[in-house]
Amino acid sequence: MKLSIKIIALLFFSLQWISISAQVDTSQIKKHIEVLSSDSMEGRLVGSTGEKLASEYISNYFQELNLTPFTNNDFINYFSFNYNSNPHGNGTNSNTITGRNVVAFLDNEAKYTFVIGAHYDHLGLNEYNLSTDSKGKGQIHNGADDNASGVSAVLELANMYSKNNIKEHVNFIFVCFSGEELGLMGSKSIAEIIKKEYPNSSLMLNFDMIGRMDSTNSLNIGGIGTSPNFTITINENKPDNFQLTLDESGTGPSDHTSFYTNGIPVLFLHTGLHLDYHKPTDDADKINFKKTAEIVDFAKSVIDDLALNPELPFLQTKLKSTENISSFKVTLGIFPDYTDYGDGLHIQEVIENRTAEKYGLQKGDIITKIHKTDITDVYTYMKALSTLKKDQFYKLKFIRNKKNQTINIKF
Incomplete structure (x- = not known):
């Protein structure tokens, strides 16, 4: 049985893609x-x-x-x-x-x-x-x-x-x-x-x-x-x-x-x-x-x-700040997950001997509020940091293992 021209073309390009990849x-x-x-x-x-x-x-x-x-x-x-x-x-x-x-x-x-x-x-x-x-x-x-x-x-x-x-x-x-x-x-x-x-x-x-x-x-x-x-x-x-x-x-x-x-x-x-x-x-x-x-x-x-099909339409999305966290007067001592999960800031890593480790925060915790700022992602986290001062206590809310927790933390 003869293959159609379309099938032959598909086979050709499939094999070609395999060799390229x-x-x-x-x-x-x-x-x-x-x-x-x-x-x-x-x-x-x-x-x-x-x-x-x-x-x-x-x-x-x-x-x-x-x-x-x-x-x-x-x-x-x-x-x-x-x-x-x-x-x-x-x-x-x-x-x-x-x-x-x-x-x-x-x-x-x-x-x-x-x-x-x-x-x-x-x-x-x-x-x-x-x-x-x-x-x-x-x-x-x-x-x-x-x-x-x-x-x-x-x-x-x-x-x-x-x-x-x-x-x-x-x-x-x-x-x-x-x-x-x-x-x-x-x-x-x-x-x-x-x-x-x-x-x-x-x-x-x-x-x-x-x-x-x-x-x-x-x-x-x-x-x-x-x-x-x-x-x-x-x-x-x-x-x-x-x-x-x-x-x-x-x-x-x-x-x-x-x-x-x-x-x-x-x-x-x-x-x-x-x-x-x-x-x-x-x-x-x-x-x-x-x-x-x-x-x-x-x-x-x-x-x-x-x-x-390279004519790709452009769509606007929610804007996010690109400001460097290191420019703030206080830091928590974590590596944040930059992905927007919508439920808070996910902690990717906790840095040794810094504030977060001192107060018991862990990798995988989800920060939901710092002081008066609700935290939904890394950018609201940065907004919160910009309002805080050194050597003062603030309430920090987070989720661990699906349970809400609150601690007082001094930056």
Whole structure:
């Protein structure tokens, strides 16, 4: 019996997809993370020698793939901004910093363009006191998970799409941002340029901290409410062993926010915070390279599906603040889960020897109220912190094992 042309075509493209998805190279992901998070990169602080070395590594890789420089025949896109290391001061600590985004273009002569990005900068030697380690000053913060892991995904996808001998229905912009740690500075700059020069950009997919997937195989995906096609596509491509937590909001504490505010649908992939977050101990030996590769493979399957019908409508979602919790006068000493569950702030980790541990809060507790502020998510949590003062007691309500509890806590 002869097969119909339609069935033959479906079989062809199915086999073709299988061969492409098998190309995810775990060894290359491992190499990229190890190089970018090595001591020689000195923590990749925006404006530093380490940032320059990291940008050259990324730029050279884009050149090896024969990708097109985004502007002025150069993969480096420079940007400048003023940064005040003391946000509560009078501005005397403000200085001008010049950063380096690294941007490449893959031209498929298509109408629509997808942006694939991740920030590559980190904390350097804690020059701006953003470390969560009280003894972090002067120590190299290698940022293997934050965010050499995300950059490895961008580089591997650039490799796969540039070598697959297929002309997709979309063009690709591969971008590695700098200045994220000081306030999304690089992505704010380049997002406006991309929106102007590529007005048909219909997706920005952002990887930020995807290297520490644990035994639960949990992956958080933000931005699913920014286009009506996202949820079904993500669920159809979800690996059986993945446990997904989906968040509708197009904003949050990473670079996809800059594209959402320019009217571009976004997706944000991350595996969550951990006790090495913003510490010198965020090193490559703690990365799960195999699972990082699985996340890249999953992301590519989602991109491939969306690229078949790339006219993705943009939807507005509930706005969330991107303010850094470290800027407040009081801190609780937890790593919050940024996912909006709607029932409170879920504690992802409790930091040793800090306020939360002292008063008995635990991983998995759900904070529902601090003082006079009802807590529904990380952003109402930050709002609450902004109203509190040091050395005063406040009531804190939380849920543990489905039971409501109240404690008095001194910040």
